[in-house]
Amino acid sequence: MNTSDQTATCRRRFLKQAALGVAALGAPFSLAAAQNDRKAADSFAFGLVADVHYADTEPKGGRYYRDSAAKLAAAVEVFQREHAAFVVELGDLVNTGPSKAAELSYLKTVCGILGRYPGPKHFVLGNHCVEKLTKAEFLTACGRDPRTTYYSFDHGSHHFVVLDADFLEDGTPYGAGNFQWTDSWIPAEELRWLEADLARAAGRPTIVFIHQNLHNDGNPHAVKNAPQVRKVLEEAGSAVAVFQGHMHTGGGAQIRGVAYRTLRAMVEGPGIENNAFAVVRVNKSRIDFQPFGKMPDGC
Ligand SMILES: [Zn+2]
Numbered sequence: 001m002n003t004s005d006q007t008a009t010c011r012r013r014f015l016k017q018a019a020l021g022v023a024a025l026g027a028p029f030s031l032a033a034a035q036n037d038r039k040a041a042d043s044f045a046f047g048l049v050a051d052v053h054y055a056d057t058e059p060k061g062g063r064y065y066r067d068s069a070a071k072l073a074a075a076v077e078v079f080q081r082e083h084a085a086f087v088v089e090l091g092d093l094v095n096t097g098p099s100k101a102a103e104l105s106y107l108k109t110v111c112g113i114l115g116r117y118p119g120p121k122h123f124v125l126g127n128h129c130v131e132k133l134t135k136a137e138f139l140t141a142c143g144r145d146p147r148t149t150y151y152s153f154d155h156g157s158h159h160f161v162v163l164d165a166d167f168l169e170d171g172t173p174y175g176a177g178n179f180q181w182t183d184s185w186i187p188a189e190e191l192r193w194l195e196a197d198l199a200r201a202a203g204r205p206t207i208v209f210i211h212q213n214l215h216n217d218g219n220p221h222a223v224k225n226a227p228q229v230r231k232v233l234e235e236a237g238s239a240v241a242v243f244q245g246h247m248h249t250g251g252g253a254q255i256r257g258v259a260y261r262t263l264r265a266m267v268e269g270p271g272i273e274n275n276a277f278a279v280v281r282v283n284k285s286r287i288d289f290q291p292f293g294k295m296p297d298g299c
Contacts, residue, residue, distance in 0.1 A: 042156040042157040042282075042283055042284045043156070043281070043282070043283040043284075044083075044085040044155065044156050044281070044282055044283075045082050045083060045084050045085065045279050045280065045281045045282070046084050046085055046086050046087065046088060046155075046279070046280055046282070047075065047076075047078070047079035047082070047084040047086075047087040047088070047117070047277065047278070047279055047280075048087075048088050048090065048243055048263060048277060048278045048279070048280055049072065049075055049087070049088075049089055049090065049263070049266055049277045049278075050089075050090035050091065050092070050211075050244075050245030050246075050262075050263035050264070050265060050266065050276075050277075051090070051091070051092040051126070051245045051246070051248055051263075051265030051266055051267055051268075052068045052071075052072055052089065052092065052093050052094070052110060052266045052267060053065055053068060053092050053093075053094065053095040053128065053265065053266070053267035054066075054068040054069060054072070054093065054094050054095065054106050054109060054110040054267075055094060055095035055096075055097060055102075055106050056102075056105070056106060056109075057095070057097075059270070062248075062268050062269060063095075063265075063267045063268060064267060064268075064269060064270045064271070064274070065095050065267060067267075067270055067271055067272075067274075068110070068266055068267050069109060069110065069113060070271075070272055071266050071272060071274075071275040071276075071277075071293075072110060072113045072114065072266065073113050073116070074272055074275055075266070075275065075277040075292070076113060076114065076116050076117045078277070078279065078292060079117050079279065080116075080117060080118075082279045084117070084119065084279065085119060085120075085155055085156075086119050086120040086121065086122060086155065087114070087117055087119065087120075087121050087122070088121075088122045088124065088162075088209050088243070089114065089121065089122065089123050089124065090124050090126070090209060090210075090211055090243060090244065090245035090263060091123075091124045091125055091126025091127075091128075091129060091210075091211030091245045091246065092126035092127065092128040092129065092211065092245060092246070092265075093107070093110055093123065093126065093128075093129055093142075094106040094107050094110060094128065094129065095128055095267070096128055096131040096132070097131075097132060099132065100132045100133060100137075102132075103131070103132045103133055104133070104137075104141055107138070107141045107142065108141070111141065111142055111143065121142075121143075122162055122209065123138075123139065123142045123144055124162055124163070124164075124209050124210060124211050124245070125138070125139075125149055125164050125165075125166045125174075125211060126166075126211040126245060126246065127166060127174065127179070127181045127184070127211070127212075127246075129166075130166060130174045130175050130176065130177075131176075131177050132176060132177065133175075133176065134173075134175040134176055135149050135164075135166065135173055135174070135175060149164040149166070149173075150162055150163050150164040150190055150193065150194075152197050152201070154201075154204065156282065157204070157205065157282075157283075157284050158204060158205050158206065158207060158282055159198075159201040159204040159205065159206040159207070159238070160206070160207050160208075160209070161194065161197065161198075161206060161207070161208045161209070162209050162210075163186065163190070163194070163208060163209065163210040163229075164186075164190065164210075165184045165185065165186050165210055165211060165212040165223045166179075166184065166211075167184070167185045167186065167187045167190075168183060168185060169183070169185050169224065171185075171187040171188070171189065181220075182220040182221075183224065184212040184222075184223050184224060185223065185224050185225055186223055186225060186228070186229050191228060191229065191232060194229070194232050194233075195232050195236070198232070198233075198236035198238060198239075199236070201236075201238060203237070203238050204238060205238055205240050206233075206236070206238045206239045206240065207239075207240060207241050207242075207243070207282075207287070208233065208239060208241070208242040208243070209242075209243050209244075210223070210242065210243075210244050211244065211245050211246050212244065212246050213226070213244050213246060213247060213260070213262060214226045214229055214230060214233075214242050214244065214260055215230075215242075215252070215253045215255055215260040216247070216251075216253075219247075221246045221247040221262075230255060230256070230258070233258055234256050234257070234258065239258045240257075240258065240259065240287065241258065241259045241260075241261065241287055242258060242259070242260045242261070243261055243263065243280075244260065244261065244262045244263070245262065245263055245265065246262070247262050248264065248265035248267070248268050249264065249265075249268075250262050250263055250264035250265075250276075250295070250296055261289065263276070263277075263278060263295065264276040264294060264295050264296060268294075269294065273293075274293065274294055275292065275293035275294065276291075276292070276293045276294045276295040277292050277293065277295065278290060278291050278292060278295055279292070
């Protein structure tokens with residue numbers, strides 16, 4: 001299947017969900033419609049960026065680490081222009097550095113850029129975030145509470161869940177490079193928390209953020225116990241979409257009524273012309289995904 005065929009297939013999948021009145025992902029929304037929607041009580045937008053991988057180092061392969069600074073600055077301008085209610089960074093905010101001090105200096109640069117956006121910012125833990133740092137060190141440097149690596153919040157009519165798949169099979173948290181990037185798990189304790197959290201949300205439509213993938217079973221980018229996580233989401237019956245990073249080309253699927261969408265990595269490709277990020281507009285009955293730059297619009 002070539003890329004355009006894949007895009008067409010995925011768009012159809014997302015439109016099928018729209019026909020069910022649950023959510024639409026894939027069709028860029030019209031600006032006029034968005035402006036009208038903004039007046040509605042439960043209509044709002046949020047910004048999404050994945051795999052920034054900022055580092056003050058030379059490019060390697062397709063990854064242009066330094067260029068992510070200008071790309072992220074451009075994304076922040078769009079998030080402000082589009083009145084994003086909050087911004088979610090989907091993991092791998094910085095690339096691996098030669099030392100803890102180097103990684104902290106990369107974080108200072110990139111968090112300074114994100115800080116130009118004045119609203120709430122959510123940081124999903126990626127594998128590269130904890131190559132030299134612990135989770136607590138990373139989150140503290142980002143200005144987040146270091147005690148909560150997974151949590152939820154409500155906005156408008158929707159419930160939002162930030163998951164942390166940076167764990168080994170026995171529940172040991174990733175930290176300071178004690179892991180293989182392909183060995184990602186959601187531990188039993190987090191699964192129990194998710195089940196209880198979705199029950200507390202009492203059917204509120206739910207959007208999930210995670211770095212590693214909850215579809216793509218068997219792929220090295222997938223969470224090893226993704227089927228267990230999907231079962232919790234499916235049984236709650238309220239999950240409409242899952243936004244992910246980690247697999248830099250992007251992609252997606254729809255499984256049992258839940259749309260899984262992996263964002264293309266911001267770090268891929270030189271210069272601002274290779275930027276990739278998205279604005280997601282939410283209202284009661286639909287979700288519209290607006291891609292920017294090289295972000296595919298189909299899935
Ligand atoms: Zn990455």
